[in-house]
Amino acid sequence: MNSRMRAVNFFFFKVIPLSIIFGFCCLYSLKAQQFSFNGTRTKNAVNFNLIRNLVIIPIYINDKGPYNFILDTGVGPLVITDTTIINDLRLSDLRPIKITGLGKGIEIDAFLTNQVSARVGKASIDYIPTAILKTDILGLSNYMGVKVYGLLGYYFFNSFTVEINYSSKRVVFSLPGTKKKIKGDIIPLQIINNKPYINVELYTKELGTINAKVVVDNGASHAISLETLNEKPFPVPLNSIPANLGIGLSGPISGNVGRIPKIRIGNFELKEVISSYPIYNDVAAKTLFLNRNGNLGADILSRFNTTFDYTNEIMYLKQNPTYKRPFEHDMSGIEVYVEEDATKHYFISRIEPNSPAEIAGIREGDEILSINFTNTKTLNLNDITKTLRSGDGRGIFLSINRNGELLIKLIKLKKRI
Template identity: 60%
Template sequence: MRCLNLFLPKLLLMVAVIHLVDAAAANAQQFSFAGKRQKDAINFTMVRNLVIVPLYINGKGPFNFILDTGVGPMIITDTTLVKSLDLKNLRPIKINGLGKGVEIDAFLSGDIAAKIGRATISNMPAAILKEDIFGLSSYVGTRIYGLLGHSFFNSFIVELKYANKRLLFNLPGTKKKIRGEKIPVQIINSKPYINIDIETAELGKVTAKMVVDNGASHAISLETYEEKPFPAPSNAIQANLGVGLSGPISGSIGRIPLVHLGSFTMKDVITSYPIYSDVAAKTYLRGRNGNLGADILSRFNIIFDYAGEAMYVRQNQYYKRPFEHDMSGIEFFMEEIDKKRFFISRIEANSPAEQSGLMPEDEILTINFVRTSKLSLNDITRIFRSEDGKPVFISVYRNGSVLIRLIKLKKRI
């Protein structure tokens, strides 16, 4: 488990195309309400920009799932569900993913009956990974069982109110006043695509075709331009961008001067540039330029209307939040078995953390003399992104000893 988590601190949930060709997938039902009910609303939890919802499966739960526009069929990442739900008639399948590895093994089930709020679905196809390669629970600090995507968004008009962590969903055709600026959407391979305008020093103003992926915690990822690697800025830094279904994804991180989403303009946006062979060269991704993630999407309250091929955006209280990258050079994850514990998974080269002597596998005990047991993942992330030049005291446990280190945060991009 520990070695898998080395790839997680900047999770890139760009999930594979799954070739589901059996009748269960072709005839999948949609979520619906019983009786005359037409709408519902639930609260969600947000960690590292990801939307976490409670889902009941086959009458059991709730299980925490990430609500993710970037996936098609449901993906179950926690294999313990196979036994606890007594799933049978599992068919072995192969999944092609993004990353340096090869195909991975999974199972296909058509025995899933799910419930979210008061909406239910039966005979929903789901891919069940034989191994939890994402380690989502460590990344968000609470147990995550999988990803819920197209089957939910395709069933309703879905409103994500990021500002107050509220999920509203109603049946298409229901009388509802839709507020926000309309952005045209194309649904391709069960995922929403939009066009945005970006301005870079290398290419000038470019219209980019992006998959809308609120299950990716980054702001924006640019993969390809005219079937070549998208040019990164000269001051970009090398980085581990996360993990795909087939392994780690490497690349660089820089800034784009301007990103235009409809009439909204965002400046100095943190941008990921995956290595071309790891991501863009995958044949099933051709025809798109990149991925629009939750660090941008969470700055809006968004309505997704798949049936109407549109999404509607209204800026919220997070809109003017500056885009910041980690200034410490520490990538970390959380384990919670008997108690909450934080570990360093990776140290970026030439970073304040490397210069201070911190190392992978160090357990973080305190930050600025506050025990990490009293901090959340979001708290620590905010500290490490807080202010250029700010001193941060960190104590770690290593090989039986407690070490105290001082790092000075540095804005590297």
């Protein structure tokens, strides 16, 4: 799979098998596995970039950096996806392993190490369990439009009470037990296999009201993914469309996209929520915790200022100014990825069949030079994504480069879900 085919319109899945976590525990049980502060400090904060609903923070690895990492409740160990930093980190004790993750495909090669120290702001950890992918199959940098080197999850969230303030784009983290009034409604958590789970109430036209257990995954940019119901594939609503849902550790994930009329999380009720339904054998059949119904992602979580307290198994939700923004799916049928040299170049990686883009004659591999006559060099992926969801029936002019030929195409956006 080349870099052009790694880009996805919705989200990527990631699973680090439980055997890896157990392996870390056995191999490195005597090593410290908590972030901590020096001296009497109990609290710190870092700013973050928000791209496609995902939180990107700067991390120093083995005193090198900073490197951009996605802060992600959906992963256990530190995951390094971009191996270009391995030489900088001077790692020697790398244990080869095979990983079977989500998606269609075969096992992939990776390495385990305990030679990594990490620092976030004033907090640091030595010997953090780390998985290093031999090949960057997720293509996070192409997907995000900035250089991204990996994912940081459980060991950070388990060390602190962590507030992700999507309004101010700031992560505030404090030691457990630090006296602080936390704002928001309390949502009980369960920490299972190093990941947080909550119960939500779903209402669907076909099934009525369902109580569902979902993993809270702020590192997945979708709203909600529904995978299983009573250990069978979650029923796909009649009003849905086939879609390429993302990329997993074992390859692409396909399925359908539809809407859930109502989702209740505690006292909050969200309506007409975009929902994804991955093919059962690609996702649900490979999950470690079978008694779960799906995955709650950042298109919902980013509507709140969210605080995670793993020690007390609590999540706090306080709605922010984006709470009432409508849930929208792409209205063009275009998937975009980024290649960067001296400047950014936006290419089309996939065209959905029978979509406005296909009707307009857009092709895979076309480079987007401008959108509505605004040069894409002045835009970022958030700008482009927002434009491609900007209104049913709206006309969008694309200037494209196709093998050196300049073409102007008009796409009439269509609300397909």
